[in-house]
Amino acid sequence: MIRALRLSTRTSGLMLILALVATACGGAAATPTQAPPTAVPPTEVPAAEMTGSLTVLDWAGYDAFDFWVDFQNTYPKVTVNFEIGASDADIYSKMKAGDQADIFHPYTGWLQFYVDEGLVEEIDTSRLTNWDKVPDSFKKIGQINGKQYFLPWDWGFTSILYRTDKIPEGVDSWAALMNPKFKGHVSTWDDGPGAVTVSAYIHGWDETKITPEQLATIKEEWIQQRDVNLFYWAGEPELVDAMANGDVWVAYAWQGAYATLLGQGVPVAYANPKEGRNSWVGVYGIRKGSQNYDLALKFFDAKLAAATGNNVVNLFYYGHSNQDVMNGITDATLKQAFSIDDPTILQKTNFTPNLTAEQLDAWTAMWAEVKAAP
Amino acid sequence: MLDRRATFWVLYLPPLLWLGAFFVVPLILMAAFSFRADMRGEVLQWWTPTLKQYAGLFAAGSYWRLLGISAFMALIVALISTALAYPIAYFLAFRAGRRAGFYLVLLLVPFWTSYLLRVMAWKFMLGSNGVINSFLMYTGLIHEPLTALLYNRNAVVLTLIYVWIPFVALPIFAALQRIDLALFEAAADLGATPFRRFWRVTFPLSLPGVFAAFFMVFIPTVGEYVTPLLVGGSRGSMYGNIVQDFFTKAANWPLGSALSMIMLIATLALVALAVRIVDLRRLIE
Numbered sequence: 292m293i294r295a296l297r298l299s300t301r302t303s304g305l306m307l308i309l310a311l312v313a314t315a316c317g318g319a320a321a322t323p324t325q326a327p328p329t330a331v332p333p334t335e336v337p338a339a340e341m342t343g344s345l346t347v348l349d350w351a352g353y354d355a356f357d358f359w360v361d362f363q364n365t366y367p368k369v370t371v372n373f374e375i376g377a378s379d380a381d382i383y384s385k386m387k388a389g390d391q392a393d394i395f396h397p398y399t400g401w402l403q404f405y406v407d408e409g410l411v412e413e414i415d416t417s418r419l420t421n422w423d424k425v426p427d428s429f430k431k432i433g434q435i436n437g438k439q440y441f442l443p444w445d446w447g448f449t450s451i452l453y454r455t456d457k458i459p460e461g462v463d464s465w466a467a468l469m470n471p472k473f474k475g476h477v478s479t480w481d482d483g484p485g486a487v488t489v490s491a492y493i494h495g496w497d498e499t500k501i502t503p504e505q506l507a508t509i510k511e512e513w514i515q516q517r518d519v520n521l522f523y524w525a526g527e528p529e530l531v532d533a534m535a536n537g538d539v540w541v542a543y544a545w546q547g548a549y550a551t552l553l554g555q556g557v558p559v560a561y562a563n564p565k566e567g568r569n570s571w572v573g574v575y576g577i578r579k580g581s582q583n584y585d586l587a588l589k590f591f592d593a594k595l596a597a598a599t600g601n602n603v604v605n606l607f608y609y610g611h612s613n614q615d616v617m618n619g620i621t622d623a624t625l626k627q628a629f630s631i632d633d634p635t636i637l638q639k640t641n642f643t644p645n646l647t648a649e650q651l652d653a654w655t656a657m658w659a660e661v662k663a664a665p
Numbered sequence: 666m667l668d669r670r671a672t673f674w675v676l677y678l679p680p681l682l683w684l685g686a687f688f689v690v691p692l693i694l695m696a697a698f699s700f701r702a703d704m705r706g707e708v709l710q711w712w713t714p715t716l717k718q719y720a721g722l723f724a725a726g727s728y729w730r731l732l733g734i735s736a737f738m739a740l741i742v743a744l745i746s747t748a749l750a751y752p753i754a755y756f757l758a759f760r761a762g763r764r765a766g767f768y769l770v771l772l773l774v775p776f777w778t779s780y781l782l783r784v785m786a787w788k789f790m791l792g793s794n795g796v797i798n799s800f801l802m803y804t805g806l807i808h809e810p811l812t813a814l815l816y817n818r819n820a821v822v823l824t825l826i827y828v829w830i831p832f833v834a835l836p837i838f839a840a841l842q843r844i845d846l847a848l849f850e851a852a853a854d855l856g857a858t859p860f861r862r863f864w865r866v867t868f869p870l871s872l873p874g875v876f877a878a879f880f881m882v883f884i885p886t887v888g889e890y891v892t893p894l895l896v897g898g899s900r901g902s903m904y905g906n907i908v909q910d911f912f913t914k915a916a917n918w919p920l921g922s923a924l925s926m927i928m929l930i931a932t933l934a935l936v937a938l939a940v941r942i943v944d945l946r947r948l949i950e
Contacts, residue, residue: 377913378914380912380913380914380915380916381913383916384912384913384916384918387704387708387916388708389708407705408705408706475812481914482914483915516899517899520898520899521816521898521899522816522897522898522899523899536792536793536794537793537794538792538793538794648703648704648705651915651916651917652703652915652917652920655910655911655914655917656721656725656915656917656920658910658914659728659907659910659911659915660725660727660728662899662902662906662907662910663725663727663728663730663731663902663904663907664727665727665730
């Protein structure tokens with residue numbers, strides 16, 4: 292009996308160690324949450340009486356009522372559930388793993404994958420009453436292989452954000468992120484494709500045709516860049532904090548951070564680098580096989596409506612695809628943030644191209660090696 | 666007899682099923698994914714096993730180096746937090762008396778706030794406008810804030826030690842509490858000094874708790890990724906950060922799985938080696 296007991300102590304000790312070892316390696320694989328598909332109600336019911344439910348896979352913050360206020364007001368009896376994705380890769384992984392969300396929110400760069408993997412349904416734009424308010428240039432961004440798979444919705448710039456009190460001479464190039472003059476006061480986004488884009492701008496390379504040799508140069512460049520970089524930011528609040536308290540003077544930043552800091556009275560400026568700014572567009576897609584296709588279209592139409600669009604502009608300081616909303620901006624800070632009064636900025640802007648699977652694998656591996664380098 | 670069998674299954678089946686479904690099956694899936702070429706196609710389809718991911722990892726030396734650094738950091742964190750927690754456990758077991766329960770609760774108070782918040786608090790401690798820098802500037806000892814406090818590997822080690830100390834004190838406390846007090850009297854009767862008594866009686870008897878504590882810190886710390894993300898800066902990444910990136914930033918599960926498998930095997934090997942060196946079996950008996 293005692294022997295048996297000892298043996299079991301030893302075995303359970305081994306089990307514990309095994310479990311602990313595996314804990315060390317675990318935590319990364321996320322289990323997708325399953326939302327049961329709901330039946331589609333007959334469509335002829337008046338909007339205010341319509342019932343049903345929609346599940347939206349979105350980014351944290353976008354689940355706020357402000358960003359779908361028009362839908363809620365028109366269809367008060369429809370339940371909208373939100374799932375939260377942490378990044379484009381996260382949202383793509385979830386959808387690929389069979390997430391049952393009806394609607395999802397990727398950004399430019401990632402759109403081709405959803406079409407190639409058969410995860411997205413074409414949008415019947417004839418059923419969107421607000422579709423004619425979207426400029427053609429935006430519509431085109433949501434088209435893959437000649438079909439409208441995505442609804443363009445929010446957009447913004449990426450550029451260099453800097454503290455004007457620390458750098459009175461200003462910043463005129465993306466190379467500022469690597470300038471030894473700003474050692475310990477630089478922060479860049481924790482993202483491989485983002486880093487490749489910056490290097491491509493600096494060298495004047497076509498970012499859609501980066502060769503393995505160029506990628507090797509880019510890797511070396513960013514390994515060196517760690518000498519001047521304080522930390523890689525993962526979310527905007529982290530960057531805003533560090534710029535407000537003076538730790539970071541120069542950063543790769545979205546314009547939301549710029550507008551937030553302006554609002555806080557921090558002396559910052561958003562550079563117009565000679566290589567041009569970058570711009571990204573957020574889009575919505577409907578999952579292929581969603582049983583709520585009709586409801587999803589209604590949601591899309593409401594997403595394009597004015598009150599929702601104004602909230603995106605006023606609360607997040609991002610642009611909206613409804614041109615009427617953008618034309619209605621009067622606030623000076625916002626006008627500055629969108630560079631509305633200086634059309635030359637938009638002409639010089641580089642829009643984020645869609646990545647191929649090979650580029651995504653190579654560029655993210657490059658970035659991992661930068662972080663792992665001695 | 667049947668009753669005993671029934672009791673056995675009633676007691677063991679639920680945890681076995683739980684572990685099987687949420688631990689063993691994901692582990693097998695991860696192992697399977699590490700032999701997949703890429704993420705194209707259905708997630709659960711048959712694929713031809715390939716060593717492509719492992720070949721790529723063997724070619725890139727930086728990942729191995731980082732695994733070594735992470736294991737070394739885990740070793741330092743485990744050693745220091747165990748050493749610092751020992752006196753706390755000793756105090757609780759032998760000196761706190763009737764107040765031991767109260768002090769134990771005090772020790773556990775930090776767990777009432779989330780891990781993330783406690784790590785974030787260290788940013789306020791170590792940052793350039795943080796508590797330490799503000800104090801030093803106020804006293805006039807420095808004129809420019811020290812930047813070396815935050816955003817490097819030392820900050821990661823410091824924060825991890827802090828986070829682990831209360832955890833680590835518990836198994837040591839449990840081991841110390843089990844010691845029969847009559848042994849101390851016997852030692853004293855035989856003329857042992859307090860130091861000798863501790864060194865020859867208390868400490869050896871507490872070793873199972875000490876080793877349990879050490880491994881409890883070492884093993885999860887090898888794969889740590891939250892703390893380096895928050896206080897590690899550009900050069901503070903650990904192996905766990907790279908694994909996390911391949912899952913959440915690169916949508917490259919096969920490569921992330923291969924990295925995880927390598928860490929699993931390396932950690933198992935290290936623990937097996939350590940167990941052999943300290944002869945854990947003898948200690949438990």
